[in-house]
Amino acid sequence: MSYLRLLGAFFRVSVLSELAYRVNFFVQLFQSLLELATAIAGLAVIFTYTNTLGGWRPDEVLALVGVYFLVGGLIGLVIQPGMAQLIDSVRDGTLDFTLTKPEDAQLLVSVGHVEIWKLIDIVLGASVLASALLRLGERVGWSQAALFGAMLLAGGAIIYSFWLMLATLSFWFVRVENILEIFRSMYEAGRWPVSLYPGWLRFALTFVVPVAFATTVPAEALTGRLSSQTLLGAALLAVALLVVSRLFWRVGLRQYSGTSA
């Protein structure tokens, strides 16, 4: 519970400080709408020539785009800013201040920074998803919705652990922002079902940079394509990565020597 209270407090602080820069809201809104319009227009061009893309119908691909924006918004809202800040604070030694606080340091670095305007992406993604679901109609039942929620959670946990492990590398190597850039550009590939890609690329998007778990797998759950192996695999991987990243974080923290030490 205290986790949620902390997240709430950090969120409030971010809101208060960002409200001083209200134009940023409109800038972000403009950019998000533009990006969404681009994605949808691209689909429109492609679906003038075909009815299905790798077995996915237009509304299903639209749902995937919704998931892509939703998850991208979540990453941009809390995971990415927190991890970017962690890397910076390891470099300049300000992590000292975080470590002296009574709460768990992993928690503090994970939720301590919130980029509130990314909520726009979450809202837009959810609306696209909702409108796609309305068009899919009865084919999506409660069980699919529950599976979707579970896979979204698993995907979120996988992505979070992945970022945390990369950011933890900064205890040994000072410049790791670059690796995070790779994730950013590879995430774009998650706008399409990964089943389209040739084997080597699908493998990379599943196990090297786990984009597939963040977008394709939840969308598969929603459209009733999820195999029980994928379901089980995603759930196991999520738990395993949460544990491993926690252990890795603690090893990394032992390595940390602070500013003036």
Added chain:
Amino acid sequence: MRGLAQLYAQQFKTTFAAMVQYRASLVIWMIAQVLEPLVYLIVWSTVASGSGGSVGDYTTRAFAGYFILLLLVNHVSYTWIMYEYEYRIREGLLSFALLKPVHPIHADIAENLSSKGITTPFMLVVAGGLALIFQPLITPAPWALLASVPVLALAFLVRFLLEWALAQVAFWTTRVSATNQAYFVLVLFLSGQIAPLTLFPWPIQAVAAVLPFRWLIGFPVELLLGRLTPAQALTGLGAQAVWLVISLALVRWVWRAGVRIYSAVGA
């Protein structure tokens, strides 16, 4: 003229040294550059093989050729000057460039060319690898290969001038990310990066024909792919020439107006 040659030579040395320092950034940049055309290549190939092997007059292998060439053509004309300028103006670094006796655009062109000189071999290797995987169909006539030399040179120059002019927007506002993104969306759709323009409905093709982007990216790709007649190639060259004149005028005008209102940080 000799002064300029020296400037370009010196810039090459500086850029080379800087890029050797930032090898990791190079790899990341390559991934970002390759991924987008690769994704569209795969998407369109899937569409083509799902509808009897072709879409319009593009077969699966023609799509592969189109997007692999797109990767190379885009690499030739690509610039990052808009990000660079925003930073320069915000931090007041432009003041140093203003002290130099030559127009600052020369240093920018030299930097762009020299970093391309270093990255092009890597890009060719990647394109070669993709060609092995996707078996593209690329059949240019000898005249088209010859014509591609001036076409690519003009594509580079016009795109550089246009984006350099756009970069000057930073003189007026520091929130250039919004204008940049709007620009990229225009380029994405109207240059042929999402799909060959002949697959778009005719109103979009008509709009694309009067804007520069198609002539800077889609046109060179189609030329190298071997899809244009000599008359079409001449039309394209003509359009590029017209846009060269317009973009030169634009650069002159925006630069003069911008420098007048520039007040460096701390000045």
